[in-house]
Amino acid sequence: MRFEELQLHDATINCITYLWEAKALSVIGECFSREGGKVVGFTLTFDSVTGVSIPHIEEWGPSSCINSANFKPPLHHYIEMQSGDVIAIEAAGFKFSA
Template identity: 35%
Template sequence: MSKFDDLPLHDGVIRYIDLSWSDFKIDILLSAFLRSGQNAKPCKLSFYGVANFEAPHKSPWGESASISNAREVAGGFEVEMQSGDVLLIEAEGFDFIGARSLVSASRQLTSNGNVRQI
């Protein structure tokens, strides 16, 4: 399992998604449960080297801004919402910054699709 798969995103609530076209970057501002038994804290999940971004908002399971699960896939990342929608981000890597504790993790995809820690 990659570090992306280990991020505390389950039940996190997406507040805002920002796409910077010229920087090939996506920032997702969310509230995430960084520690068990504590309230959700503001966090930022950023993707860099973005080549494709899909964000359907059809809500096949009902309306929700909460995350069900997230996983690294070939060439990028998927974030499945509790609404049933799946965000697809084809990107070189990601950064995750949690409130106060500055929980940080970075991964970068190499040109052949392998992942290396940075």
């Protein structure tokens, strides 16, 4: 699945962890399941991370919810929050599990 096809709209981010030596970033949160509309936990893991930006300005107001996810080849992954902040991750790849 492509990054921008992940069903992350209205998902909530609970925690972001970066492991320096492993160059791995994990986003842990909760999203709605396609089956039954139940809330389930998810982990989004990025590998071979070479850059990350996590602003927390909340220009549109406070929110822990995701608005959209976008990808610009070859390495740029963007998570736009409903607060207006955009989390930017430069990484070779990602894995999503829910």
